[in-house]
Each structure stands twice: as C-alpha cells, then as structure tokens.
Amino acid sequence: MHISEGVLSPAILGLGAALTAVGTAIGLRRLDYDRLMTVAILAAAFFVGSLIHVPIGPSNAHLILNGLLGAILGWAAFPAILVGLMLQAVLFQYGGITVLGVNTFNMAFPAVLGFYLLRPAMVGSGRARSVAAFCCGALSVAGAGLLTALSLAFTAEGFLRAAQLLFLAHVPVMVVEGVVTVLAVSFLIRVRPEVFSIS
Amino acid sequence: MAAAFSVTVAMVRHPGTAAAGLLMAMIALCASLPPKRALLRRVVLVNVFILFLWLTVPLTMPGETLWTLGAVGVSREGLELVGMVTLKSNAILLAFLALVASMDSPTIGHAMARLGVPSKLVFLFLFTYRYVHVIADEWQRLRTAARLRGFVPRTDMRTYATVGHLFAMVLVRSLDRSARVYRAMILRGFDGRFASVCRFTIRPRDGLFVLCGLAAHILMIFMECFAGVLRV
Numbered sequence: 001m002h003i004s005e006g007v008l009s010p011a012i013l014g015l016g017a018a019l020t021a022v023g024t025a026i027g028l029r030r031l032d033y034d035r036l037m038t039v040a041i042l043a044a045a046f047f048v049g050s051l052i053h054v055p056i057g058p059s060n061a062h063l064i065l066n067g068l069l070g071a072i073l074g075w076a077a078f079p080a081i082l083v084g085l086m087l088q089a090v091l092f093q094y095g096g097i098t099v100l101g102v103n104t105f106n107m108a109f110p111a112v113l114g115f116y117l118l119r120p121a122m123v124g125s126g127r128a129r130s131v132a133a134f135c136c137g138a139l140s141v142a143g144a145g146l147l148t149a150l151s152l153a154f155t156a157e158g159f160l161r162a163a164q165l166l167f168l169a170h171v172p173v174m175v176v177e178g179v180v181t182v183l184a185v186s187f188l189i190r191v192r193p194e195v196f197s198i199s
Numbered sequence: 200m201a202a203a204f205s206v207t208v209a210m211v212r213h214p215g216t217a218a219a220g221l222l223m224a225m226i227a228l229c230a231s232l233p234p235k236r237a238l239l240r241r242v243v244l245v246n247v248f249i250l251f252l253w254l255t256v257p258l259t260m261p262g263e264t265l266w267t268l269g270a271v272g273v274s275r276e277g278l279e280l281v282g283m284v285t286l287k288s289n290a291i292l293l294a295f296l297a298l299v300a301s302m303d304s305p306t307i308g309h310a311m312a313r314l315g316v317p318s319k320l321v322f323l324f325l326f327t328y329r330y331v332h333v334i335a336d337e338w339q340r341l342r343t344a345a346r347l348r349g350f351v352p353r354t355d356m357r358t359y360a361t362v363g364h365l366f367a368m369v370l371v372r373s374l375d376r377s378a379r380v381y382r383a384m385i386l387r388g389f390d391g392r393f394a395s396v397c398r399f400t401i402r403p404r405d406g407l408f409v410l411c412g413l414a415a416h417i418l419m420i421f422m423e424c425f426a427g428v429l430r431v
Contacts, residue, residue, distance in 0.1 A: 041380070
C-alpha cells in the first residue's frame with residue numbers, strides 16, 4: 001500500500017501533504033492532553049497490528065486495520081497514522097518524507113469516512129453491527145487502495161495499468177480485513193465497550 | 200536537510216540530474232557509516248515495489264515499441280519512466296538513510312519540536328515510538344500462548360477469528376496501559392511540556408555540513424535548468 005519516494009509527481013505530493021496537514025490539524029485540535037497518551041499507545045498498537053501477517057491462500061498479507069483505527073479514534077486517526085508512517089519510515093524505510101502526506105491521507109481519509117458513516121451502526125447490536133464492522137474494515141482498505149491507485153494514475157498515464165493491478169491485489173486483503181474487523185469489534189464491545197467512547 | 204533533498208530530487212525531471220543526486224546521496228551515506236548488512240536489506244525491500252513497476256509499466260504504457268515479448272510490446276516511454284523512478288527513489292532513500300535514519304527517534308522528536316512541529320504531534324511521535332516495542336512484546340506473548348495451545352495460521356475462519364480476538368486483546372491491554380502511564384505522568388507533574396536533559400548546540404562542523412548541502416542543492420538545480428536549455 002505504500003508508495004515509495006520518487007514515484008509521484010510534485011503536484012500529487014503537494015496535494016497529499018496539504019490534505020494531511022488539514023486532517024492532522026483537525027485531529028490534534030480535538031485531542032486534549034488527557035487523551036493524548038491513549039491515542040499514542042493505541043497508535044503503537046495499530047503499528048504492531050500492521051506487522052501481523054495472516055495467510056491468504058498460498059501467500060500472506062499484513063493487516064492494515066485502518067478501518068478499526070478510524071472507528072475508535074475518529075479524526076485522531078490522522079495524527080495516529082501520520083506518526084505510524086513516520087516510524088515506519090524511520091525504522092524500516094517504508095515510504096519516506098515526501099510521500100508521507102499522500103500515504104497518510106490515502107489511509108486516514110477512508111478511516112475517518114468510516115467513522116462518520118458506519119460507526120453508529122457498529123456500536124449497535126446484532127447483525128447490523130457485524131455488517132457495519134465488515135464494511136468498515138473492508139471499505140477502508142478498498143478506499144485506501146483506490147486512493148493509492150488514483151495517486152499513481154494521476155502522476156503518469158503509464159502507471160494506470162500498474163495502479164489497476166495494485167488495486168486488484170488488494171481485493172482478498174479487503175475481505176480478510178473485513179472479517180478480522182468484525183471479530184475484533186464484537187470482542188471489544190463485549191470486553192471493553194468504553195473503547196468506543198475515546199473519540 | 201533530508202526533506203529538502205527529497206523534495207528537490209522528487210521535482211527533478213532529467214535522468215542525468217537524478218543520477219547526480221544518487222551519487223551525492225551515496226557520498227553522504229558513506230560519511231555516516233551505517234551497518235552494512237541492515238542497510239542492504241532495507242535497500243532491497245524498498246526496491247521490491249520498484250521491481251513491481253518494472254514488471255508492469257513498460258509492458259502496459261502506450262508509446263513507441265522497442266521490442267516485443269510474445270504478444271506484448273515493451274515501450275520506450277515506459278522504460279524511461281521506470282528508469283527515472285528507480286534512480287530518484289534510490290537517491291531519496293539513500294539520503295534519508297544517511298541523514299535521518301542514523302539518528303535515534305528521541306533526537307528526531309526533539310529536532311521536530313525545534314523545527315516548529317506542533318507539540319502534540321511530537322508527543323504522539325515520542326510516545327508511540329516508546330511503546331511500540333512494549334506492545335509488540337504484548338502481541339508476541341499472546342501469540343506464543345496461542346501457539347502453545349496448538350494454533351497454526353491457515354486460510355480459514357478460525358485463523359481470522361483468532362487473529363481478530365488476539366488483536367482486540369492487544370488493544371484492550373494498550374488502553375489499560377495508557378491509563379496507567381498517564382496517571383504515573385500526572386503524579387510526576389507532567390504539564391504538557393518535556394524538559395530535555397541534553398541540549399543541542401550548533402558546532403562548526405554542522406555549519407560546514409549545511410554549506411556542503413546547500414552547494415549540492417544549487418548544483419542539482421543548475422544541472423536541471425541547464426539540461427532543460429540543452430534539450431530545447
């Protein structure tokens with residue numbers, strides 16, 4: 001899901017950085033120091049979550065979990081994902097400084113959308129909750145894949161086919177993310193329902 | 200400085216300049232003396248994405264066909280685009296490795312604070328970094344417990360259910376931990392600011408470094424303009 005450095009055009013990089021700056025500003029304004037620590041440690045947890053590999057058929061993929069993150073943190077997903085990507089850049093050199101804005105926006109924006117559209121149903125009960133949680137997990141990954149593909153496609157026409165392939169490769173990941181999100185949400189609601197009142 | 204370098208290289212449009220950027224990044228990297236084996240692994244990892252582009256873009260990009268492989272033609276424009284991306288990507292990566300990754304994260308955090316990054320973001324960065332390893336240990340513990348009970352990851356519902364529950368458990372524990380840590384910090388008089396024990400000072404060496412960096416930038420910008428003039 002990460003776009004490396006040096007691939008995208010300056011216009012896309014600038015746009016991504018600007019949108020991320022706005023999202024992060026909103027996220028930070030809504031956070032006070034009382035909840036900052038919670039967000040920091042949850043960001044660490046999601047960073048660890050993105051290192052979890054699950055088998056899909058013959059291959060395996062790592063989880064992204066931006067849907068669940070968005071559902072729990074709301075707008076704070078922007079700073080949390082930004083920080084997570086910064087750490088990935090520093091620790092593993094995935095992504096980098098110039099693409100930080102684009103990558104953050106691509107993952108955080110669908111997460112925030114999920115927060116507004118699907119979260120009310122996710123804290124409900126019964127089948128509606130499962131469906132909403134599945135959609136939240138799957139569509140957040142789909143949205144992130146779509147935005148990534150779009151940023152590639154708008155950079156150069158030649159990347160169009162590569163972008164399409166990249167998106168298709170994410171379809172199985174979407175299903176797995178959806179399933180994992182459903183189960184994680186039902187577990188959290190049973191064990192610690194106040195998780196969903198952080199944001 | 201790394202950021203400025205990355206931005207400049209990302210803007211560059213001519214292969215010659217990109218290659219020069221790569222060379223400069225290599226020089227900076229040699230100066231920072233990183234451990235070789237770890238370095239190599241990281242460079243290879245990033246180039247996996249580049250390899251993916253090499254495999255797809257030249258085959259699918261419309262343009263003048265150089266040669267054909269069975270049914271698909273390899274286009275010149277496609278090759279140029281990917282070659283360019285490869286050069287730029289590696290130049291930025293090496294510069295980043297040399298200039299940023301050789302710092303430890305607390306230093307990066309303090310540097311960000313001094314550069315005017317919002318203090319809440321710096322706080323998040325420092326504490327997320329601080330607890331990543333702790334949470335990773337937590338996850339490992341749960342996974343070990345699952346494996347002791349005979350859990351083998353497969354492509355089935357049970358695996359995904361287990362992973363979902365384990366991860367949710369990690370979230371619950373993180374939440375509890377954050378409450379404990381925050382209370383402990385309040386007890387020690389935390390008021391939203393960090394008092395740093397070590398101070399950063401500017402040494403003559405740093406001034407020299409900034410000068411060299413500026414010179415390298417100006418050189419690259421010149422090459423970019425000059426190449427443009429030559430082509431037209």
